[in-house]
Amino acid sequence: MDKTLASGARKCWFDSSRAHNNMINLEKLQKALSDQKPYRLKQAYKALFKDLISDWDEATVFPIELRERLNKECPLDIKTGEVLEDKDTIKAKIILNDNLAIETVLMANTRGRNTVCVSSQVGCPMGCLFCATGRMGFKRNLSFSEIINQIIFFARMGKDVDNIVFMGMGEPFLNYDEVIKAMRMINDKEGFNIGIRHISVSTIGIPEMIERFSRENMQVNLAISLHAPNDKLRTYLMPTNVGLEKLFESIDLYIQNTKRKVMFEYLLIDGVNDDKECAQELANLMKKPLYFLNLIEYNPTGTKFKPSSEKNKKIFKDVLIENKIQFTERYRFGQNIKAACGQLIVK
Helix, strand or coil, X not given: CCCCCCCCCEEEECCCCCCCCCCCCHHHHHHHCCCCCHHHHHHHHHHHHHCCCCCHHHCCCCCHHHHHHHHHHCCCCCCEEEEEECCCEEEEEEECCCCCEEEEEEEECCCCCEEXXXXXXXXXXXXXXXXXXXXXXXXXXXXXXXXXXHHHHHHHCCCCEEEEEECCCCCHXXXXXXXXXXXHHHHCCCCCCCCHHHEEEEECCCHHHXXXXXXXXXXXXXXXXXXXXXXXXXXXXXXXXXXXXXXHHHHHHHHHHHCCCEEEEEEEECCCCCCHHHHHHHHHHCCCCCEEEEEEECCCCCCCCCECCHHHHHHHHHHHHHCCCCEEECCCCCHHHCCCCCXXXXX
8 A cells, every 4th residue: 555645545556558549539439430331430439438348349239340440540448547546536547648647536425426527638727826736737738538538437447427527637618629529428428428417617717718608508517716705815826817807797697698506616725715804705706696605625735725724614604604605515525545626636
């Protein structure tokens, strides 16, 4: 056992000896089958997303010659580094074709539902002070295939995936087109057939992309990483802050266009954003019918920041309750294996 892991967590390794090609490439698959009858692509998707094959020889509906060609042109390997498992969480390092790596997480709740937290970029350009991923810097965007591979990996482990959250490494709206393509594949009945309302995307808040997203006619859940109730504090924590006035204008336009609720995520950081004054400022921001607040206890990421004390959390929540603000507290998944909110990083 890795001595750096907390008690109860365990490390396992998955065989990557066949990784002559590190990932499944759906674009190559579509191209490879472009000379076939249209139903062949549907058969391939069923084999991949429903039967969860890992070798085209398992797709016996295909002629032998086609199976051999697909194994050569579109192999089905997913190469991994270490896979860490805790009681309710699995974190996997996925190796990309250019040998860069990302992390992805599966979380199981008490009702037996499994949520996969997918990454959309290698690293992140946003530089939020509290987030480990930001310290990696930005390498590149992921293709929609690389996003989908993260889900296939956990499905092949025998996990029934019920929900998808774009809350892993990176800022999803800076990789907008590929993220939208991935969402459509996740929802597609020929793909994973996961209900569109079981997909969520979390953004730091890029107004023009929020407005664009409002025109997609997709019932995907939108979450805003807020973490501060005023511009001075938010710019300190999140240097790419565009200004709360501009951000909330785009959010209100999104609500006007979609009639959808918006979730606001707020990390409680000891002595930084968890005092009574911050709570009152936040309450003033949240007084709209389709705003909903999600409080998150800060997860250590090797910075100077610490989680809020129980005393500060109680004072903070009391202010929200007095102001009749709807809120929940997020359950802390995967902290033992550094899989919790803000902890994903590839060293």
